[in-house]
Amino acid sequence: MTMLADRPLPEITPLTEPFWAAARERRLVMQRCDDCKAYRFPPEVGCYACSSMNSAWEPVSGRATLYTWTAAYPPLLPYFAERAPWPIAVVQLDEGPRLTTNIVDVPYEEYVFGMALQADFQQLDDEVALVVFRRAD
Amino acid sequence: MSDGNALIRDKTAIAGIGTTEYVRDIGRTEQETSLEVIHEALADAGLAATDVDAIFKVETPGEASISELAVARNLGLPNLRAWGGTDYGGGAACGPIVHAVMAIATGMASVAVAFRARNRGSGTRPWSKTGARVGSNMAFESPYGLVGPVQQLALVARRYMHEFGVTSEQFAQVSVTQRAHAARNPRAFFRDPITVEDVLASRMIADPLHLLDCSLETDGACAIIITSAERARDLKQMPVFISGASQGMGPRHYMMNGLMYKDDPFDMPPAYAAKDVYACAGMGPGDIDVAQFYDVFSPMVLWQLEAYGFCKPGEAGPFVEEGRIDWPAGELPVNTHGGSLSEAYVHGFNHVLEGVRQLRGTSTCQVENAEVALVAAAAVVPTSALILRR
Ligand SMILES: [Zn+2]
Numbered sequence: 001m002t003m004l005a006d007r008p009l010p011e012i013t014p015l016t017e018p019f020w021a022a023a024r025e026r027r028l029v030m031q032r033c034d035d036c037k038a039y040r041f042p043p044e045v046g047c048y049a050c051s052s053m054n055s056a057w058e059p060v061s062g063r064a065t066l067y068t069w070t071a072a073y074p075p076l077l078p079y080f081a082e083r084a085p086w087p088i089a090v091v092q093l094d095e096g097p098r099l100t101t102n103i104v105d106v107p108y109e110e111y112v113f114g115m116a117l118q119a120d121f122q123q124l125d126d127e128v129a130l131v132v133f134r135r136a137d
Numbered sequence: 138m139s140d141g142n143a144l145i146r147d148k149t150a151i152a153g154i155g156t157t158e159y160v161r162d163i164g165r166t167e168q169e170t171s172l173e174v175i176h177e178a179l180a181d182a183g184l185a186a187t188d189v190d191a192i193f194k195v196e197t198p199g200e201a202s203i204s205e206l207a208v209a210r211n212l213g214l215p216n217l218r219a220w221g222g223t224d225y226g227g228g229a230a231c232g233p234i235v236h237a238v239m240a241i242a243t244g245m246a247s248v249a250v251a252f253r254a255r256n257r258g259s260g261t262r263p264w265s266k267t268g269a270r271v272g273s274n275m276a277f278e279s280p281y282g283l284v285g286p287v288q289q290l291a292l293v294a295r296r297y298m299h300e301f302g303v304t305s306e307q308f309a310q311v312s313v314t315q316r317a318h319a320a321r322n323p324r325a326f327f328r329d330p331i332t333v334e335d336v337l338a339s340r341m342i343a344d345p346l347h348l349l350d351c352s353l354e355t356d357g358a359c360a361i362i363i364t365s366a367e368r369a370r371d372l373k374q375m376p377v378f379i380s381g382a383s384q385g386m387g388p389r390h391y392m393m394n395g396l397m398y399k400d401d402p403f404d405m406p407p408a409y410a411a412k413d414v415y416a417c418a419g420m421g422p423g424d425i426d427v428a429q430f431y432d433v434f435s436p437m438v439l440w441q442l443e444a445y446g447f448c449k450p451g452e453a454g455p456f457v458e459e460g461r462i463d464w465p466a467g468e469l470p471v472n473t474h475g476g477s478l479s480e481a482y483v484h485g486f487n488h489v490l491e492g493v494r495q496l497r498g499t500s501t502c503q504v505e506n507a508e509v510a511l512v513a514a515a516a517v518v519p520t521s522a523l524i525l526r527r
């Protein structure tokens with residue numbers, strides 16, 4: 001019997017472990033193709049741009065802009081339903097990749113396309129620190 | 138236009154259709170309703186169960202599907218020569234038929250069944266079964282609260298509004314138009330007319346999408362019988378020929394939120410399915426008399442109007458607002474049965490049935506002299522399309 005989620009947490013695999021290990025140390029890293037230098041997110045074995053299977057994890061700036069967003073209303077999983085409306089954002093890193101995330105210090109009504117943001121980290125348990133974003137100074 | 142794909146174009150036909158009633162709780166299993174609609178479609182075609190030698194079905198990530206073994210046993214088939222599931226849920230509204238066309242056109246099989254049964258009214262929402270640990274790309278989405286299709290679609294819809302100036306009123310107009318179509322359709326689950334104001338006043342589900350921008354949740358099943366054009370001419374119904382059939386995924390795709398990882402989230406699968414379905418049929422958008430577009434959420438209809446070439450990128454909002462998808466006055470009546478927004482949610486199989494009815498002349502919003510119908514599957518997942526003609 002699968003345990004149902006209250007707040008779902010990521011399954012950490014050998015492929016994604018470097019991302020989550022860095023997040024635990026409050027660092028944001030991105031997988032990057034050794035051959036064509038394309039960043040890729042979410043992590044993958046092969047490169048979408050050149051098919052190469054050689055890649056490395058590189059630190060990125062954590063600077064980003066707000067790309068799109070929504071606020072989720074019930075029916076939702078219990079954790080989010082209790083806190084609804086629950087804002088969800090997609091941000092674009094200065095280096096190019098986009099991430100789904102939460103913005104932790106901006107009221108929903110103040111979300112604006114292109115708003116400057118900076119990565120931060122939210123430690124949920126010993127294993128998982130989520131990458132979240134704050135308004136950039 | 139080209140002469141099309143000589144191996145596929147008009148070589149096969151839809152000879153029979155079957156459907157259950159569309160209700161909140163049908164009180165029977167998906168296996169039972171599957172068999173019922175297959176029997177009904179065979180009777181509609183004038184064929185016996187023992188004529189069937191191929192079965193094609195829909196697969197949906199995270200959901201069990203009914204096995205071809207069980208269907209074949211319960212129909213009493215002497216042999217099955219071709220079978221298979223086509224993945225990606227609503228993107229497979231036409232996919233099983235595409236595979237049936239390939240099997241029949243190449244002589245691998247002679248009579249194929251494509252079917253979909255879904256108890257989404259009485260059953261649970263797939264996302265509600267989200268586990269405590271989530272894998273794949275969802276590992277980077279679900280912890281942030283991005284769990285269900287409506288939230289994934291809302292993210293794309295908001296960016297679309299920003300880039301192209303499309304409005305919530307224009308999304309709402311899709312629901313209003315389709316409800317007007319459903320009002321004439323006795324099978325439709327919702328038949329009471331609504332206004333743009335009603336849609337905007339309905340409760341928010343995922344900003345900017347309101348309740349009435351979202352698909353129904355119903356129980357129901359549909360089946361379709363495909364055979365060679367030659368054989369179909371001798372059967373009970375007027376054949377509906379399959380002129381074009383295609384699937385399309387495009388580059389670097391994930392499921393619904395995957396659009397947000399692409400350089401251009403509006404580089405959607407239907408643009409690829411469109412190119413191939415038109416090439417296969419040797420036709421273009423100007424040849425289409427009526428279209429049935431997958432519509433689990435209202436913005437998806439706008440994206441298909443653009444991908445299938447009825448208007449330019451970003452112009453579908455005004456296109457809809459000007460009444461151009463309305464029956465009977467619009468130049469391209471869309472979802473003349475009411476669609477997933479008003480008739481029923483059968484993962485788009487009911488849209489194929491409506492395409493067939495339009496060409497048989499039996500729609501409740503019949504397009505006068507309709508000769509060619511386009512049917513297209515979901516826009517934001519790997520998709521499929523058919524061009525049908527009488
Ligand atoms: Zn590369």
